[in-house]
Amino acid sequence: MLQVYGGRTLSRIAYVYEWIFRSIPALVLIFLFYYGPAKFGWFISAFQAAVLALGLRSSAYQSQIFRGAIEAIPAGQMLAARSMGMGRFRAVVSIILPQAFRLSIAGWTNEFSSVIKDTTLVYAAGYTEILRTARAIYDTRIYLTMPTLILVALVFLVFTYGGNRALGLLERKISTPGLQMPGRAGRTERV
Amino acid sequence: MSLLKAEEIHKRYGKEEVLKGVSISLERGETKVIIGPSGTGKSTLLRCINQLTPPDQGRVWLDGEELTRPHADINALRAQIGFVFQSFNLFSHLTALQNVRIGPRKVRGMKKDEATKLAMEELDRVGLAEKAAAYPAQLSGGQQQRVSIARALAMSPKLILFDEPTSALDPELIGEVLDVMIGLAKDGMTMLVVSHEMGFARSVADEIVFMENGVVVEQGTPDKMFRDSEHPRTGEFLRKITELYGETES
Numbered sequence: 284m285l286q287v288y289g290g291r292t293l294s295r296i297a298y299v300y301e302w303i304f305r306s307i308p309a310l311v312l313i314f315l316f317y318y319g320p321a322k323f324g325w326f327i328s329a330f331q332a333a334v335l336a337l338g339l340r341s342s343a344y345q346s347q348i349f350r351g352a353i354e355a356i357p358a359g360q361m362l363a364a365r366s367m368g369m370g371r372f373r374a375v376v377s378i379i380l381p382q383a384f385r386l387s388i389a390g391w392t393n394e395f396s397s398v399i400k401d402t403t404l405v406y407a408a409g410y411t412e413i414l415r416t417a418r419a420i421y422d423t424r425i426y427l428t429m430p431t432l433i434l435v436a437l438v439f440l441v442f443t444y445g446g447n448r449a450l451g452l453l454e455r456k457i458s459t460p461g462l463q464m465p466g467r468a469g470r471t472e473r474v
Numbered sequence: 475m476s477l478l479k480a481e482e483i484h485k486r487y488g489k490e491e492v493l494k495g496v497s498i499s500l501e502r503g504e505t506k507v508i509i510g511p512s513g514t515g516k517s518t519l520l521r522c523i524n525q526l527t528p529p530d531q532g533r534v535w536l537d538g539e540e541l542t543r544p545h546a547d548i549n550a551l552r553a554q555i556g557f558v559f560q561s562f563n564l565f566s567h568l569t570a571l572q573n574v575r576i577g578p579r580k581v582r583g584m585k586k587d588e589a590t591k592l593a594m595e596e597l598d599r600v601g602l603a604e605k606a607a608a609y610p611a612q613l614s615g616g617q618q619q620r621v622s623i624a625r626a627l628a629m630s631p632k633l634i635l636f637d638e639p640t641s642a643l644d645p646e647l648i649g650e651v652l653d654v655m656i657g658l659a660k661d662g663m664t665m666l667v668v669s670h671e672m673g674f675a676r677s678v679a680d681e682i683v684f685m686e687n688g689v690v691v692e693q694g695t696p697d698k699m700f701r702d703s704e705h706p707r708t709g710e711f712l713r714k715i716t717e718l719y720g721e722t723e724s
Contacts, residue, residue: 359561362526362559363559364565366526366555366557367552367553367581367625367626367629368554369549370549373580377576378565460611
């Protein structure tokens, strides 16, 4: 939003934010957030560090998804809104964002899967997430190694399926009749 | 006092001066049609009038209020000027009804049921009441343009600017849009139209304005312009364009 509509300063800030959080590997970010504040006497848990690191990182990616969507809206939409006397803010809220939101869902499903999967990285910071739990099981019972890991994989399959399914339903719910790709969602004929 | 007055409008894009001091005025209820070769600045002039493209120099007044004044409430002034685009620019995520209703709702602050009633009336006026629930992508070009005219009308504008409203349409769809515009002219709407439709210009315009290379070459009643234009370029252009597009009287 800031990159498209913000002034020069705001769009710079947004640019730097995105540059930082999209460039640093997730694992490094988690460590930075885990050990960094501790240096200043502010101890946060591995869980909190992970939430911050993955959350901020994901927001940087999401903002790019959203920027792409906003910029895909034809300029005529803004012109038409302004020409009828809408202010810039009103036009963005009423005309641009609803359309951009619809366009960004596809990108969001990707990002959703990534974030879910990245949670395993907290393992390295010592947090007992799913993979560490699994490890605790198969460390002492070697014969359970594969079954446990397969179970872990299944959990992720279920999570991402559920999330993507929900986003897919949302996408269909807010799709604009006549605008979707041919053959999509069984509403228009395949060409 | 003229309803619209634009004085000495200059606009430059990089090195090229698109408008070189154009002045134009409209009386209440008047229809003027601007004609001229493409790239002459006709569309730019319309956008300079409602400040979608602010002019580099020159002043514009609507009903005595200056749009080009610094700190003018441009949104309030634009709300009084309808604009119909060549490419319709209907809001693609809204139905025809919502497209027409959104201006009264969000700009005028009208109540929802009141705005709905008004929007239905305007859709009916352009003959599309039965398409109220359709989305732009489900409408033909001619229907989309009629919805966009209804969208402009719903704001009860003092005048409407038309930027080549039929140029993007298939020939068989042009008539339905021109019919709506002819109806508006008869109802006393003030209209400034950039168009190549000579039949429309001849039968509806109070005055035709011929522009070329960023200046107004000549203006006058259709009779004068078609029969004995003063400027040789005017006659030449009119003949050429009539040959090209025919003179579809609608």
